[in-house]
Amino acid sequence: MTFPSASKGQVLIENLSVVFSSRGRELSALADINVSIKPGEFVCLLGPSGCGKSTLLNCIAGFVKPTLGSVSVDGKLVDSPGPDRGMVFQNHSLFPWKTVLKNVSFGPEISMRGGSSPDATARTFLNMVGLSDYQDYYPNELSGGMQQRVGIARALANYPSVLLMDEPFGALDSQTRSLMQDSLMRLWRDLRLTVVFVTHDIDEAIILADRVLVMGSQPGRVVSDLPVNLPRERSSDTTLLPDFLRLRKTCLDLIKSQTMMSFQ
Numbered sequence: 335m336t337f338p339s340a341s342k343g344q345v346l347i348e349n350l351s352v353v354f355s356s357r358g359r360e361l362s363a364l365a366d367i368n369v370s371i372k373p374g375e376f377v378c379l380l381g382p383s384g385c386g387k388s389t390l391l392n393c394i395a396g397f398v399k400p401t402l403g404s405v406s407v408d409g410k411l412v413d414s415p416g417p418d419r420g421m422v423f424q425n426h427s428l429f430p431w432k433t434v435l436k437n438v439s440f441g442p443e444i445s446m447r448g449g450s451s452p453d454a455t456a457r458t459f460l461n462m463v464g465l466s467d468y469q470d471y472y473p474n475e476l477s478g479g480m481q482q483r484v485g486i487a488r489a490l491a492n493y494p495s496v497l498l499m500d501e502p503f504g505a506l507d508s509q510t511r512s513l514m515q516d517s518l519m520r521l522w523r524d525l526r527l528t529v530v531f532v533t534h535d536i537d538e539a540i541i542l543a544d545r546v547l548v549m550g551s552q553p554g555r556v557v558s559d560l561p562v563n564l565p566r567e568r569s570s571d572t573t574l575l576p577d578f579l580r581l582r583k584t585c586l587d588l589i590k591s592q593t594m595m596s597f598q
């Protein structure tokens with residue numbers, strides 16, 4: 335396995351602002367964001383709809399360019415998408431005409447890295463997400479949870495140092511979602527990746543993260559940076575711990591006040 339070393343995956347966001355122009359109006363989607371994410375850290379971006387979570391993630395991915403400020407990963411300025419940053423979307427966005435195997439081997443084929451063949455790389459990651467038996471299926475033959483697992487395998491097959499996830503489990507039922515959270519935590523622990531995970535679900539953010547960045551809107555900004563000091567090996571039992579409940583209440587109050595402000 336040739337994953338980046340544990341010292342890779344540092345994300346530095348400095349004075350980042352994004353202004354969108356649409357229909358003759360300017361919209362400040364992000365204003366003066368400053369965040370430093372350590373290699374191997376699991377960070378959740380939590381906030382109400384429209385507060386700029388996806389825009390911030392897309393700036394790290396290189397899909398959206400900053401209006402002001404910068405994003406750098408491992409000291410390299412982000413100005414376009416790159417294989418060091420893998421993205422998992424809410425709607426899996428797999429190629430419907432390609433098999434599961436070919437969806438996952440697509441990235442390695444493009445990057446033409448040395449070592450194992452693209453198909454062998456794809457099989458390694460399909461095995462890791464428990465889909466070895468489905469490599470010849472097409473995406474529409476799989477359940478939503480399985481499609482998302484293919485999306486994760488596809489992102490990992492480029493050996494990124496940072497995994498970016500935009501509400502990846504938002505469309506799944508709560509049982510599947512909980513299983514996916516467990517499996518993501520195992521992958522993160524084993525591969526020692528940096529993960530930036532967007533969600534509007536407070537429980538999901540706290541169960542997964544080392545650190546929750548609560549965002550507010552108009553303009554999008556980070557209103558609170560909360561460390562999650564709960565023991566690892568988390569499970570649904572973690573949600574019963576007093577520290578979990580305290581953090582949950584803090585997040586709930588912050589989001590409530592942000593949502594109320596956006597209605598005024």
Ligand code: ADP
Nearest residue numbers: 354355356363382383384385386387388389390
């Ligand atoms: P979130 O992911 O938190 O729901 P987004 O980052 O998608 O929020 O959007 C933040 C704000 O920026 C919203 O008001 C949205 O309408 C606006 N926005 C996002 N992308 C664009 C775009 N490409 N052009 C114009 N406005 C956009």
Ligand code: MG
Nearest residue numbers: 387388389500
């Ligand atoms: Mg979004």
